[in-house]
Amino acid sequence: GAGVSQTPSNKVTEKGKYVELRCDPISGHTALYWYRQSLGQGPEFLIYFQGTGAADDSGLPNDRFFAVRPEGSVSTLKIQRTERGDSAVYLCASSAGTGTYQETQYFGPGTRLLVL
Amino acid sequence: AQSVAQPEDQVNVAEGNPLTVKCTYSVSGNPYLFWYVQYPNRGLQFLLKYITGDNLVKGSYGFEAEFNKSQTSFHLKKPSALVSDSALYFCAVRDRAGNNRKLIWGLGTSLAVNP
Numbered sequence: 001g002a003g004v005s006q007t008p009s010n011k012v013t014e015k016g017k018y019v020e021l022r023c024d025p026i027s028g029h030t031a032l033y034w035y036r037q038s039l040g041q042g043p044e045f046l047i048y049f050q051g052t053g054a055a056d057d058s059g060l061p062n063d064r065f066f067a068v069r070p071e072g073s074v075s076t077l078k079i080q081r082t083e084r085g086d087s088a089v090y091l092c093a094s095s096a097g098t099g100t101y102q103e104t105q106y107f108g109p110g111t112r113l114l115v116l
Numbered sequence: 117a118q119s120v121a122q123p124e125d126q127v128n129v130a131e132g133n134p135l136t137v138k139c140t141y142s143v144s145g146n147p148y149l150f151w152y153v154q155y156p157n158r159g160l161q162f163l164l165k166y167i168t169g170d171n172l173v174k175g176s177y178g179f180e181a182e183f184n185k186s187q188t189s190f191h192l193k194k195p196s197a198l199v200s201d202s203a204l205y206f207c208a209v210r211d212r213a214g215n216n217r218k219l220i221w222g223l224g225t226s227l228a229v230n231p
Binding site for chain 2 (some may be wrong): 004031033040041042043044045048055056058060069091093095098101103104105106107108109
């Protein structure tokens with residue numbers, strides 16, 4: 001596709017449930033990033049992939065959060081035992097690579113997660 | 117630790133007037149600096165970046181930003197504001213050193229351009 005796409009656009013779940021958020025990056029982009037944005041805040045880094053591997057997962061808040069990118073394209077962010085504090089907009093971005101002139105990150109529209 | 121400050125929560129400017137949205141940063145090494153814009157219910161859109169070279173960077177929609185190393189600033193500017201420029205603007209930084217590619221973001225500045 002022309003840009004980064006994310007599904008679903010909105011997700012409402014109950015506390016304790018499991019959710020999966022999907023990101024489809026720009027075709028050919030090798031690097032993929034997940035951020036989350038709470039109301040009134042800037043994006044907060046979660047994890048980034050170079051190819052299939054997680055190059056930096058230092059932003060994942062705890063072990064309830066996990067992300068995969070098995071074929072180096074689509075990525076899924078998985079949240080177990082959701083808590084109300086997980087409510088936020090989850091943003092995905094991709095870049096052509098991680099070299100100096102390739103690393104501009106292009107963002108999808110986000111998935112708005114609400115945990116009741 | 118890396119950080120970004122956007123000292124103004126909101127900037128108001130009349131259409132046709134010049135606008136400035138301020139950003140200062142802190143990194144241990146040399147920075148890569150970025151500006152993004154966010155319209156309501158839409159994703160972040162890339163405006164411009166400073167990597168190296170000329171301190172004045174030109175970007176999309178007539179925006180430009182000036183990197184000032186001594187003041188650790190990267191203020192966003194536009195000579196003549198449009199009502200359609202009204203949006204939320206974010207400054208972001210990453211340290212060139214090391215292999216991390218994560219961006220550190222400011223809290224955003226809401227720009228209102230009045231007709």
